[in-house]
Amino acid sequence: MSQKSKPRxxxxxxxxxxxxxxxxxxxxxxxxxxxxxxxxxxxQTEWPVDxxxxxxxxxxxxxxxxxxxxxxxxxxxxxxxxxxxxxRKGGRELTEPEAAKTxxxxxxxxxxxxxxxxxxxxxxxxxxxxxLQAIQTANSLSHSEGIPTFTNIFSRKLNRLIPVxxxxxxxxxxxxxxxxxxCTLTRMESFQKEPLPEEIxxxxxxxxxSAEPSGAQVFERGQ
Numbered sequence: 001m002s003q004k005s006k007p008r009x010x011x012x013x014x015x016x017x018x019x020x021x022x023x024x025x026x027x028x029x030x031x032x033x034x035x036x037x038x039x040x041x042x043x044q045t046e047w048p049v050d051x052x053x054x055x056x057x058x059x060x061x062x063x064x065x066x067x068x069x070x071x072x073x074x075x076x077x078x079x080x081x082x083x084x085x086x087x088r089k090g091g092r093e094l095t096e097p098e099a100a101k102t103x104x105x106x107x108x109x110x111x112x113x114x115x116x117x118x119x120x121x122x123x124x125x126x127x128x129x130x131x132l133q134a135i136q137t138a139n140s141l142s143h144s145e146g147i148p149t150f151t152n153i154f155s156r157k158l159n160r161l162i163p164v165x166x167x168x169x170x171x172x173x174x175x176x177x178x179x180x181x182x183c184t185l186t187r188m189e190s191f192q193k194e195p196l197p198e199e200i201x202x203x204x205x206x207x208x209x210s211a212e213p214s215g216a217q218v219f220e221r222g223q
Contacts, residue, residue: 011062011065011066011075011079012078012079012082014065015058015061015062015065015079016082016083016086018061018065019061022038022039022040023039023040024036024037024038024039025037025039025090026083026086026087026089026090027087027090027091027092027093027163028087028088028090028091028092028093029046029092029093030092030093032092033048034048034049034050034083034084034087034088035047035048035049035087035093036048036049036054036083036087038053038054038057041053049080049083049084049087050080055076055080058071058076058079058080059071059076062075090162090163091159091160091161091162091163092160092163093163105145105161105164106136106145106146106147107132107147107154107157107158107161108161108164108165108168109136110132110133110135110136110139110147111132111165111168111170111185112165112168112170113135113139114131114132114135114185115169115170115185115187115191118187119186119187120184120185120186120187121183121184121185122182122183122184122185123182123183124179124180124181124182124183125151125154125155125158125174125180125181125182125183126151126154126180126181128154128158128183128185129147129148129149129151129154132147133146133147133149151180151181152181155174155181155183158172158174158183159174162174166188168191169187169188169190169191170185170186170187170188170191171185171186171187171188172184172185173186
């Protein structure tokens, strides 16, 4: 990295950190357009990255962070390019009909089943694929669609499901390392354990002790 680019990268890091603190989210909408969700916006919460609203937000953030500095157009364009890339990393936002179908998605089902048993998984993506295949077979989960055997296909499908799995309380981080594609699954604090198929009895309750509420069971933290 050249000396000239360091200040620009430092500014990007400061602004991106502030966006994260403000709970701004980056994703692709259903038309695969880079979109940001600004939760504090009173007019509308979802804006295209190239919208004047979002550009104004970046300019105002830079003004505050730099104590009155002016954001150059070249630096603003650089920030916009970086954020568009972050949107692609965040995955695609699903429409309501698509989101309803994800409850039956075999990858979602098996990942939730895995995280019922383990607070964290970190290994090669191919290892995760095989582990989920074993869970699918053992628990007789949906066989309408199998888990992809090829790692690259599995990775693409899992990446698209990142926003969905976050809604189930599972954080997914995918990385490319020297050993190949690597995936980390982490149970979020809000994660609630879902009953597995073998735990469900005909009346809709579970086989767990009556001292526990039927349905979701909160994972005990720090005990």
